[in-house]
Amino acid sequence: NAGVTQTPKFRILKIGQSMTLQCTQDMNHNYMYWYRQDPGMGLKLIYYSVGAGITDKGEVPNGYNVSRSTTEDFPLRLELAAPSQTSVYFCASSPTRDTAYEQYFGPGTRLTVT
Amino acid sequence: GQQVMQIPQYQHVQEGEDFTTYCNSSTTLSNIQWYKQRPGGHPVFLIQLVKSGEVKKQKRLTFQFGEAKKNSSLHITATQTTDVGTYFCARPRGGSARQLTFGSGTQLTVLP
Secondary structure, three states, X not given: OOOEEEEOOEEEEOOOOOEEEEEEEOOOOOEEEEEEEOOOOOEEEEEEEEEOOEEEEOOOOOOEEEOOOOOOEXXXXXXXXXXXXXXXXXXXXXXXXXXXXXXXXXXXXXXXXX | OOOOEEXXXXXXXXXXXXXXXXXXXXXXXOOEEEXXXXXXXXXXXXXXXXXXXXXEEEOOEEEEEOOOOOEXXXXXXXXXXXXXXXXXXXXXXXXXXXXEEEOOOEEEEXXX
């Protein structure tokens, strides 16, 4: 299994541009998440999904959108990029078993908005 | 009420010394998780604690969940350079164990 994969690894955006961060997992996990991590800080939940077709806002959803058309894919869309969105973005997934809440993270996308 | 306070923020130790990081909540937790993030890497799940007073060991790492389920600690015995990284605790967000609120982390530096 490849686990959780993310593309691109790095990206530089100009203010006002848009982009989609891709996330795919091959572990058949129902639960998927998007986090951002600012330098020297913990992770903040942007959006999450409990299964295909179902998404909900996390702690910091403003400026982002998500979709979940398949179990495997959970893309994150940035519209009208702002410097405050400069961060490292991590996608994660979690097993469906009742007592297994651990999250598996992708390698991250480092985004700079200038 | 939804936050977890993690201390210390930074810790420098000589290789071979012990290290402990603490995670504190003002409310009772249903469970707590610990993750490690190497410099430039992604968080990796270490363990989940569920029971009051629970103690779990992974080689040189010892994890504890307080009796009141409001605090937790991670202790590393005889640190090695491979232990370098940031250690995060994470608590359930709201009423769901499926969503996490992460602490701000403890950044461990091990000096050879």
